[in-house]
Amino acid sequence: MDLYSKVIKEVEASPEGPQIGAFFDFDGTVIYGYSATTYLREQIKRGDLAPRQLVELVKVMTEFGLGNMGFSAMMTAASQYLAGINEDDYLDFAERLYTKHIAKLIYPESRALIEAHLRKGHTVALISAATPYQVMPAARELGIENVHCTHLEVVGGKFTGAVLKPTCYGMGKVDAAEKMVEERGIDIHQSYFYSDSDEDIQLLEFVGKPRPLNPNKRLRRIAKGRGWPVQDFNSRGKASVFDYAKTFATQMSMVTSFAAGLPIYALTGSMNKTRNFSTSLFADTACALTGIELDVEGEENAWAHRPCVFVFNHQSQADVIILPTLLRRDLAGVGKKEIGNVPVLGKLMQLGGTVLIDRENSRSAMEAMKPLVDVLQKEGRSVCIAPEGTRSTSTNLGRFKKGAFHLAMQAGVPIVPIVIHNAIDVAPRGQYVFRPATVKVSVLPAVDTSQWKTETMNQHVEQVRDMFLIELDQMRFQPSREESLKAAESASRIRSKARQHALEISEAQALTDKADAAAEAANVAQAKVSARNKSEAAKKQAAAVKRSARSVVKQQKRKLNSQAQAKLTAERKPVVAASKEVSRAESAPRRGRRRSSKKATVPKVSARTLAE
Numbered sequence: 001m002d003l004y005s006k007v008i009k010e011v012e013a014s015p016e017g018p019q020i021g022a023f024f025d026f027d028g029t030v031i032y033g034y035s036a037t038t039y040l041r042e043q044i045k046r047g048d049l050a051p052r053q054l055v056e057l058v059k060v061m062t063e064f065g066l067g068n069m070g071f072s073a074m075m076t077a078a079s080q081y082l083a084g085i086n087e088d089d090y091l092d093f094a095e096r097l098y099t100k101h102i103a104k105l106i107y108p109e110s111r112a113l114i115e116a117h118l119r120k121g122h123t124v125a126l127i128s129a130a131t132p133y134q135v136m137p138a139a140r141e142l143g144i145e146n147v148h149c150t151h152l153e154v155v156g157g158k159f160t161g162a163v164l165k166p167t168c169y170g171m172g173k174v175d176a177a178e179k180m181v182e183e184r185g186i187d188i189h190q191s192y193f194y195s196d197s198d199e200d201i202q203l204l205e206f207v208g209k210p211r212p213l214n215p216n217k218r219l220r221r222i223a224k225g226r227g228w229p230v231q232d233f234n235s236r237g238k239a240s241v242f243d244y245a246k247t248f249a250t251q252m253s254m255v256t257s258f259a260a261g262l263p264i265y266a267l268t269g270s271m272n273k274t275r276n277f278s279t280s281l282f283a284d285t286a287c288a289l290t291g292i293e294l295d296v297e298g299e300e301n302a303w304a305h306r307p308c309v310f311v312f313n314h315q316s317q318a319d320v321i322i323l324p325t326l327l328r329r330d331l332a333g334v335g336k337k338e339i340g341n342v343p344v345l346g347k348l349m350q351l352g353g354t355v356l357i358d359r360e361n362s363r364s365a366m367e368a369m370k371p372l373v374d375v376l377q378k379e380g381r382s383v384c385i386a387p388e389g390t391r392s393t394s395t396n397l398g399r400f401k402k403g404a405f406h407l408a409m410q411a412g413v414p415i416v417p418i419v420i421h422n423a424i425d426v427a428p429r430g431q432y433v434f435r436p437a438t439v440k441v442s443v444l445p446a447v448d449t450s451q452w453k454t455e456t457m458n459q460h461v462e463q464v465r466d467m468f469l470i471e472l473d474q475m476r477f478q479p480s481r482e483e484s485l486k487a488a489e490s491a492s493r494i495r496s497k498a499r500q501h502a503l504e505i506s507e508a509q510a511l512t513d514k515a516d517a518a519a520e521a522a523n524v525a526q527a528k529v530s531a532r533n534k535s536e537a538a539k540k541q542a543a544a545v546k547r548s549a550r551s552v553v554k555q556q557k558r559k560l561n562s563q564a565q566a567k568l569t570a571e572r573k574p575v576v577a578a579s580k581e582v583s584r585a586e587s588a589p590r591r592g593r594r595r596s597s598k599k600a601t602v603p604k605v606s607a608r609t610l611a612e
Contacts, residue, residue, distance in 0.1 A: 007109045007231065008116040015120075018184060021191035022117035023177060023203070024110070026128035026135050026149075028196035029213050030142075031105040032236035035134040038101050053081055071129065071169040076162065079152050083161030087154050090133060098137035103393035104428035106138065108437070109233045110213065111395070113194065114142050119473065123184050127176050127193075127203070129169040141394040143474075148176035173203045198222060235425065239433040247434045250289045250321075254348050257282035272379070275352055276329035283324035291436025292321060292426055298443040301416060302327055305446040307382045309408040312418040313397055313468055314386035318426035322439060323384055326418070330381045332372065336390070353381065369407050376411040383407065387461075391429045395422060397474055400465050402457055405449070409457075414446040417464060419471040442471050 014020065027034045040057070043049055049057065057078060064074040082090070117124050125146035128135050132149050139147045150169065153162040166172045181188050189208035193200070198218040204210035212223045212230045223230050261278035265271065287293070302310075307330070312323065324331070332353040340346040340356045350356065355372060375381050385404035392398050408415045421440040427433065444467055452460050469475045 004109060004112040008112050010229075011113065011116040011120060014122075015190070017121050018123045019187045019190070020120070020122045021177070021180060021184075021186040021188070021207070022114075022122045022124045023127050023191065023193040023207065024114065024125070024144075025193075025195040025197070025200055026126055026130055026138070028216075029194050030107065030110045030114075030126070030138065031102060032107060033105060035102055035130055038097065038105075039134065042097055042101070049081060057081065072163060072165060072167050075150060075167060079159070079163055080161040082152065082159040085159050087157055087159060090159070094133040095137055099393050100430060102134075102138065103141070104431045105236055106142075106394075106428075107214075107233045108235050108422065108425040109231070110194075111142065114144065115473075117192075118143055123180065123186055125176075125180060127168065127173050129167065129173075141396055143396075146180065148173070148180075170199065171202055173200060174206050177203055177206060195219070204228075235435060235437070239435075243433045243435070246289050247432060250286045250434060253285040253289065254282050257285060258348055258351065272330070272381070275331075279324045279331065279352065280328050283321060283328070286321040287325055290318070290321065290426065290434040292318065292325075292434070293438045294322065294325060295438055295440045296326065296443065297441070298445070299326070301443040301445055302418075305414045305416060306330065307376045307380050308414045308416045308446060309376070309404055309411075310382055310384045310416050310418055311387050311400075311404050311464065312384065313420055313472075314388050314391050315395060315420060316391065316423035316427045316429070318423045318434060318439070319386070319420065322420060322423055322441065323418070326441060326443070327382070327384070331384060332375045332381045333384045334372070334386075369403060372407055373411045376407075376413050387465075392424075393429050395424055395472065397465065397468050397472060400461050402461055405452075405457060405461055405464070406454075408449045409452045409454075412450065414448055415464060416446045417444040417467050417471075418442075419444065419468055421472065444471065 011022075024030055027036070040049075044054065060074055060077040064071065114124060123146065124144050125148060126135055126139050126144050127148045129150055131152060132147065135147060135149050139145075148168055150167045150172075151164040153160045153164055166175065168176055177188070177193075180186055187208075188206065191207045192209045192211055193203050193207040194211045194213050195204060196212065196214045196219070197216055201219075201222065204212070210223075210226075210228050212219050212228055214232055215223060215230055220230060222228075258278045260281060261274040264277050265274040268274070310323075310327065312319065323333075332355065333349070335349060335354050335356050337356045339349060339354070346356075353375070355369075357369075372383050376383060383404075385407070387400040387402075387404045388398040389401050390398075405415065419442040421442070422437070423439050425437040426435055426439065447464055447467075449460075466475070
């Protein structure tokens with residue numbers, strides 16, 4: 001690729017063979033930034049570190065940065081927070097973290113260097129102070145088999161909080177390189193070491209070809225003094241406001257391009273002509289804004305057998321720019337259902353002829369394919385499908401699904417493979433911003449599907465996938481054809497059983513739902529009958545209560561009357577007694593009056609007064 005010809009020029013001119021070593025540091029060299037920072041940030045989000053632990057960890061890392069603590073001591077202090085954690089769980093966490101955050105940090109230039117060394121048959125190795133959980137996912141995707149790093153102690157499947165020594169730092173990296181020299185017969189004088197930091201000065205001095213990449217200030221100064229060639233990469237890292245503005249303008253150009261096509265539709269009434277005009281306008285505008293340039297091989301194959309099914313490897317959201325730029329007109333696409341939820345963009349893609357399918361529902365996907373057969377046979381438009389089903393996190397080719405191949409066979413059209421080598425350089429998965437890049441695209445000869453049969457579909461899929469692997473120079477990473485076919489057939493059987501099982505579950509669920517509905521109806525009817533019965537019983541009970549209440553009231557009245565009569569009688573007794581006493585006083589003998597010196601007078605007392 002022209003974009004990286006200067007980067008790999010020296011490697012391309014070097015001798016072939018495993019006697020030449022190509023050693024790479026990881027953080028800052030293969031990827032932008034430091035993977036440890038990404039891990040720390042994610043662990044804070046997950047709540048794995050308490051505030052006190054975070055403060056202590058920052059203090060430890062600061063002490064190391066100031067030179068007050070050695071690397072082994074720093075690693076020991078940092079790893080103690082993993083004590084008791086299951087290693088398998090941490091491995092799963094590492095894989096998710098790589099896919100989500102670290103994969104997009106790989107420098108395209110570093111990948112180009114690694115691939116160039118591998119093509120030459122050199123012994124490529126990652127020699128890093130990081131842990132295997134940080135570097136192994138990247139090594140696997142980059143095709144690097146030799147990895148030397150710092151290991152943590154694991155006992156019984158759990159971390160102990162200790163670090164295995166020696167660590168792979170400073171002279172530890174030299175020890176790792178010397179071990180490879182002895183075991184592999186490597187000529188250290190012809191070998192390379194790529195690093196960004198002066199902390200690796202020992203290994204840089206050990207090899208015959210030290211190559212600083214993105215060096216820090218001190219290493220840059222050392223390299224200048226010793227005449228070491230330096231390379232700086234700026235394809236990754238923080239995006240500027242200008243980068244975001246260009247990306248936003250690129251996305252909005254889809255809106256303006258389709259708006260510009262409205263007069264075409266008004267004048268011609270042809271939706272196909274309108275789509276062709278808007279698609280070409282969008283492709284040219286987007287390439288100009290993003291700085292994407294295409295280096296195309298076999299372009300004549302893109303026009304020789306239309307309509308057809310174009311199958312392409314899906315690395316980046318930039319594919320939505322690359323394919324229209326290459327194919328220009330008479331196109332239809334297939335996208336995941338979630339695209340329809342994207343404001344404006346989802347609707348525009350559907351207007352542009354994209355069919356959205358549910359990847360989780362095989363039956364829905366097959367039903368969605370039916371209109372595409374009419375698109376191919378009746379409208380004469382070609383269909384673009386990514387058989388991997390989703391974007392990959394690297395340039396490595398994923399497994400192919402069979403939908404595109406069934407479609408081509410059913411419609412009776414050929415398949416044309418489009419191999420996109422490095423769209424990931426423009427915008428890797430998980431990155432919003434588009435960056436300028438020259439993208440290499442190979443359009444391979446058409447594959448005839450007229451003799452295909454459903455029974456041999458797995459073989460046809462693998463044959464087409466092999467064409468991609470050969471063009472991408474990834475065949476050496478693949479299992480044998482027999483193993484691949486067995487794996488594909490096994491996967492097909494598993495998917496078939498899974499679909500059948502899902503169908504059985506769906507039918508059972510439908511029966512269960514009907515039974516639940518019937519039971520609910522019965523419960524409602526029973527509730528109504530029960531309510532009527534309860535209502536009649538309540539009426540009878542109310543009547544009985546009324547009768548009982550009347551009886552109680554009568555009894556209470558009789559009791560109160562009796563009590564009132566008794567009280568009245570009791571109140572009359574003193575009055576009667578007083579009246580009798582008055583009568584006796586009035587009829588008393590007169591003899592008592594002579595003896596008295598004063599005239600005695602007996603007052604008259606009324607019954608009322610006495611009562612009071």
